[in-house]
Amino acid sequence: MRPKQANDGPAPRPRRDRAATRRRLLEAARELFAEHGYDHVSVRAIAARAEANVALVNRYFGSKAALFGEVLAGESALPHVLEGEAVELPGRLAEHVVRLIHHGQAGPVLRTLDRSVGDPQIQPIIRRHLERILVEPLAARLQGPDARLRATAAASIVMGIGSVRRILGLADLRAADPEALTAHLTAMFAAALAPLPEPGRDG
Amino acid sequence: MRPKQANDGPAPRPRRDRAATRRRLLEAARELFAEHGYDHVSVRAIAARAEANVALVNRYFGSKAALFGEVLAGESALPHVLEGEAVELPGRLAEHVVRLIHHGQAGPVLRTLDRSVGDPQIQPIIRRHLERILVEPLAARLQGPDARLRATAAASIVMGIGSVRRILGLADLRAADPEALTAHLTAMFAAALAPLPEPGRDG
Amino acid sequence: MRPKQANDGPAPRPRRDRAATRRRLLEAARELFAEHGYDHVSVRAIAARAEANVALVNRYFGSKAALFGEVLAGESALPHVLEGEAVELPGRLAEHVVRLIHHGQAGPVLRTLDRSVGDPQIQPIIRRHLERILVEPLAARLQGPDARLRATAAASIVMGIGSVRRILGLADLRAADPEALTAHLTAMFAAALAPLPEPGRDG
Amino acid sequence: MRPKQANDGPAPRPRRDRAATRRRLLEAARELFAEHGYDHVSVRAIAARAEANVALVNRYFGSKAALFGEVLAGESALPHVLEGEAVELPGRLAEHVVRLIHHGQAGPVLRTLDRSVGDPQIQPIIRRHLERILVEPLAARLQGPDARLRATAAASIVMGIGSVRRILGLADLRAADPEALTAHLTAMFAAALAPLPEPGRDG
DNA sequence: GATGAATGAGGCTTCATTCAT
DNA sequence: AATGAATGAAGCCTCATTCAT
Structure with missing residues (x-):
């Protein structure tokens, strides 16, 4: 009944944790961008999935596009494939x-x-x-x-x-x-x- | 006094020619979609390029997406390439x-x-x-x-x-x-x- | 009970009149800008005062700033004063x-x-x-x-x-x-x- | 490793000096308000220039408007001009x-x-x-x-x-x-x- | 049948302020 | 006492579509 934050979720996350919130936003963006592409994902959707406030996207990443860039920068496109002979x-x-x-x-x-x-x-x-x-x-x-x-x-x-x-x-x-x-x-x-x-x- | 459409333009195309207007819309859509992709083209832009009314996109094609489909259906992706041995x-x-x-x-x-x-x-x-x-x-x-x-x-x-x-x-x-x-x-x-x-x- | 348009307003204005709507928006902007200054007036407030849709501000004038320019251009600052010897x-x-x-x-x-x-x-x-x-x-x-x-x-x-x-x-x-x-x-x-x-x- | 505030900056100003922080905020506000006007200066900008926490603006001055008042109260508009015969x-x-x-x-x-x-x-x-x-x-x-x-x-x-x-x-x-x-x-x-x-x- | 004015939703971003730490 | 993360509202603008004319 409380619209936010179920009681029994996994590890009732600490509020007020910048690093963790940032991480959640990044992860949410990663998933949504991967599924729907850049401009069919709204920053509101990202924030909602991360259970964070919309304004934090801009505060932490500057803009939607910059967040997108960070998602791409985050990991290799072909992990473990480009190594070797x-x-x-x-x-x-x-x-x-x-x-x-x-x-x-x-x-x-x-x-x-x-x-x-x-x-x-x-x-x-x-x-x-x-x-x-x-x-x-x-x-x-x-x-x-x-x-x-x-x-x-x-x-x-x-x-x-x-x-x-x-x-x-x-x-x-x-x-x-x-x-x-x-x-x-x-x-x-x-x-x-x-x-x-x-x-x-x-x- | 007539703010739009001077009477004596080049080839004073007949108003109210459903087939021709439809064709112009399709051609305009073809060009714009090819250049900017589906959702960075607005129906207004299509109508403007075709010098037609915006609402005609919906009247003639049902929706922007349907117009897009018709553009794709129009011609081969690889003309003259897929023929032969x-x-x-x-x-x-x-x-x-x-x-x-x-x-x-x-x-x-x-x-x-x-x-x-x-x-x-x-x-x-x-x-x-x-x-x-x-x-x-x-x-x-x-x-x-x-x-x-x-x-x-x-x-x-x-x-x-x-x-x-x-x-x-x-x-x-x-x-x-x-x-x-x-x-x-x-x-x-x-x-x-x-x-x-x-x-x-x-x- | 109809949320819009009282029955007995003065001259139940014709809907769908571009020129009139444009004029109402301009007039509303004139009044509001004069009273509150440029950036304490929202385009929503202008539209509301003109009883028009918000998007029409942009459609008709391009932007809030352009509308402001048109307000200023509309009339003399010192009517009838600058004439004469x-x-x-x-x-x-x-x-x-x-x-x-x-x-x-x-x-x-x-x-x-x-x-x-x-x-x-x-x-x-x-x-x-x-x-x-x-x-x-x-x-x-x-x-x-x-x-x-x-x-x-x-x-x-x-x-x-x-x-x-x-x-x-x-x-x-x-x-x-x-x-x-x-x-x-x-x-x-x-x-x-x-x-x-x-x-x-x-x- | 320490992302903020190197230990050895120039004049390692004492943290937790209420009076000094207040003064710095006031000075930052003075400069920014003078340059950009009241409402084109954000409290974040003031705090950033003063190298102080954003919330201190409200804590020390009550609100942005009150801070503005204090800036105006601070000094004469026409120093040395209004004195004399x-x-x-x-x-x-x-x-x-x-x-x-x-x-x-x-x-x-x-x-x-x-x-x-x-x-x-x-x-x-x-x-x-x-x-x-x-x-x-x-x-x-x-x-x-x-x-x-x-x-x-x-x-x-x-x-x-x-x-x-x-x-x-x-x-x-x-x-x-x-x-x-x-x-x-x-x-x-x-x-x-x-x-x-x-x-x-x-x- | 054709027009284009109007609509309502949704987009990103910025802000002053509050509150848990 | 001080911090800074989080909030909620509001900003302008763009869009596909509908509907009165």
Whole structure:
């Protein structure tokens, strides 16, 4: 009956804890942005989910867009995937994608990018983070020329699969045999990351 | 004295021509959606560009979302690309993408998808059209099993490159030699469209 | 019981009349700005007084600030005062001020300037209008050099008396004999509008 | 690690010094009110400038408006000007104004009045202080009848010049020869402070 | 049938103040 | 006594849509 704060919630959270409130807001934003994209999430919704006052979003983060930036900055887009040898990258990218398809959702960052990718308001933020957490780490692990271009190609596959999966649903993707799908995607990523053929030879 | 619409403008278009007005609205919507995405285009902007009354959007199309659907239904996402032999598909897809990068923009449908892909309001519409104009035509040209899955993989690349290109800009992509890039993309599309390996053999 | 629109109001105004609604909004703004100053008037208050929807303020005028500008542009600050011979200007300015003190309020423009003079948000608007409706017309009627400076001096008296009268109330000013007060103010305005002494003679 | 307040800052001011904190708040308010006017200064800005806690504004002064009152009460509006013989008052007022125009800004009190003169929230406060620090001291130095009225007239010039100068800028005023301008303003103040003509003689 | 005025909801942000710590 | 987190209201503006003309 008391509209706020159930008595028996998990650990009746301490009021007046700036750090904790900030954390709750950030977490709420992470979830909502991942689910609905940047501009279909209102700051009121974020505050409500965090059980905090709306004004605190602005007090703590400055603006909705800055909060969005902090969400993106918070974690890696592809945790544990970009580490290791370049030769194993295609396989690990593929495994990551398949894991997402079969065992739950993409990480919040990837889903957020996915959902918000078309929004011109936050284009600079998206761009910065896409570079920093996807293209640059990938490129850093590639040998040879055109590293950035090849990293961009792989990033395109990641982003594209994310979008398409979300739009079309998981049915088709899940229907495939996981191992076969992994092999297929490995081939795609390998093609994306392969060195470009030398130009001008037979053009 | 007549504040609007001088009588003697160029080609004094007939007032009260339902079909023509409808067409102009559709064309205006096509252009604006392609440039700004679904929900950063207001119906007022559409009506203004079409020099038509705002309320006609609703009268003719029912709603903004329905108008969006009609825009998508209007034309192919990849004109002239999906025709021809399956074996040539990777090359033609790659050429199409490279052409877009080097000579102007994507077609309106693709740009519209690109811009609006994250918007939950129109998810069903996007889904329906993505199937109809991208996945199904592609799948129809593929031999063997998993046609839909392989088509989806190629569609993912198309969509992903669109998103990434718009976010990161064209600099990197344009820096590459066009023919080498075409070859690279051809390999990526070929990998996407290739038959899946038979599962369970060496897993 | 119908929350809006009493049955017996004066001339049950026609609904759906853009020009009339616009006029009502402008008039409401004129009154409220004159009474409370620019930023203590909310667009909601203006709309409420005009019995119109809030959004119409923005639709018709673009913004609150633009509406404010239109209010200022609407009428002269000193109607019928700035016309006539320069030699009579001090007297007419004084008579105008005394008239205001004894028979009602200043015109809305002057009161609006008065109230809003300290607001940095609309400084450019205030400046433009103060120039256009007060300083320039005055200067145009002055002979000799320093016309603008002398006009500014007279304008300062007008503005200053407005402010002080509003702050301190009318009691003191009304206690004085109107004719004596007029003569006094005439002398002040004459001093303000008089040519400056030639400089550098005995400096 | 300590995000705030390094231990070794310049003059590690004692925390918990009520009197000093109060003083700093007052000084910060003085400066900010003078520059931006009453209601474009937030209590947060005052507290930040004073490096004090926001809530102390309310604790020490009761409210923002009361703090504003205390600022006005703090010092004379026209220091060193209102002292001396009545016959010299016009000249000293003029010199003061010209000094302000040519060598820097008005004192904080005058600028504060200037900026905040239109704000109805603090009208009573403004009124009280305008009387106490401007009109009454002036009137006290005048001989003859109508002292208050004449003082009010002079105060109007001071206030009006302040407003106009801030709105229109200093260009025109500074273009004039300082001595000629002083003489001009002296004449204006003399007219304002002169005894009123006896009424009823030739009306 | 067509027009466009009007609507009501919702968007983000900022503020002075209160209250638990 | 002092802190600063939290509050609730209010600010302007934009939008898709409806309805009287």
